[in-house]
Amino acid sequence: MASPQIVFAADIARRTRRLTSPRRAFLLVGFTAALALTLLPTGAAQADQATSVDTAAGQAQVQALADKAEIVVEQYDASQDALSAAQVQLATDRAAITAAQTTVDSTQVQVDAIARDAYESGALGGAASVLLSQDPQAALRGADYLQRVADSRDRDLAQATNARNALVQAQASADQELASVQKLQASLQAEQKTINALIGKQQAALDAAQAQAADAAAKVAAATAAAQVSRSQTRTALSAAKPKAAAPVAKVAAPVVRVAAPVAKAAAPAVPAVTSSKAAAALRYAYAQLGKAYRYGAAGARTFDCSGLTMKAWAAAGVALSHNAAAQYYSTKHVAKGALQPGDLVYFGRPIHHVGIYIGGGKFIEAPYTGAKIRISNLSARHDYAGASRP
Helix, strand or coil: CCCHHHHHHHHHHHHHCCCCHHHHHHHHHHHHHHHHHHHHHHHHHHHHHHHHHHHHHHHHHHHHHHHHHHHHHHHHHHHHHHHHHHHHHHHHHHHHHHHHHHHHHHHHHHHHHHHHHHHHHCCCCHHHHHHCCCCHHHHHHHHHHHHHHHHHHHHHHHHHHHHHHHHHHHHHHHHHHHHHHHHHHHHHHHHHHHHHHHHHHHHHHHHHHHHHHHHHHHHHHHHHHHHHHHHHHHHHHHHHCCCCCCCCCCCCCCCCCCCCCCCCCCCCCCCCCCCCHHHHHHHHHHHHCCCCEECCCCECCCEECHHHHHHHHHHCCCCCCCCCHHHHHHCCEEECHHHCCCCCEEEECCCCCEEEEEEECCEEEECCCCCCECEEEEHHHCCCEEEEEEC
């Protein structure tokens, strides 16, 4: 089926055949000009629309890969926290081993003395001489002495036994903690490989989206330039084909050119006023990081990932948070979306794998993904909002 423009053109051609030659030429030129002025901008608009669609599709692919990477990044951050805790516990266990070994060594001297005395005195030794004594008073004194010796030996032996048990327990705990550390280290290495592979795909998608956007923008620029050239040529043709009998054209006054006032350089965004001094401190820290690079596993001072940024922001307010988005959500007070206040944390994804700090007006500061800078984003642009909390 022919387009409306083609049908319209055919109809005009039929009508102009009935007119005299000069008149027909003028109308044909005028029609050609009108058609050019109508169709060429439409082509430019279509190219511009294609640019928008292509860019949106590319950005959607980049965001989808970023979400996959962010899930593993948050697992990586949690493993890092667990590894740090395990290393602290391992150091504690090794200190306990050292202390227990010192106690064992000191009690071993007493145990050796008891064993040596028993060997040298025989089975009964001094006890036999006391019990067989002919002096009742000496026998009583001797029996009391033997009881004290026995009690002392029992305490020494019990202390030595407890020291050895403590040493065995400390060694077992250290062995278990060491195995945990080694497992976490292996897990971190595997997560790093997964993250790096996803980042590679994400970077390739980002490069492709940028190249596609640049190519589409070049096509729009070319179409716009062609339209401008065509308009200029059409105006020239109209002027040359104008009938001599045409009424004189009134002089058009030269347009007044208005010089726009110089645009002032955009000021840095102001930190919103908040009632909580802690929220204000967290916001000041977050604003100060705008423009810094994203790097997974990082928590300052030059690079951050999402939970690293929010953790450090609230640390500046004296509040300790884990380096993990889900852990931050479950360890803080939940708030409804309609009750959000500047300084609150906003979370995304199921399972939760991204977090930012709300600044008011439907906006939040986030460390988005590899290749992007810390920025202010619109809450409405995210379709995976999962909740909010107030540290």
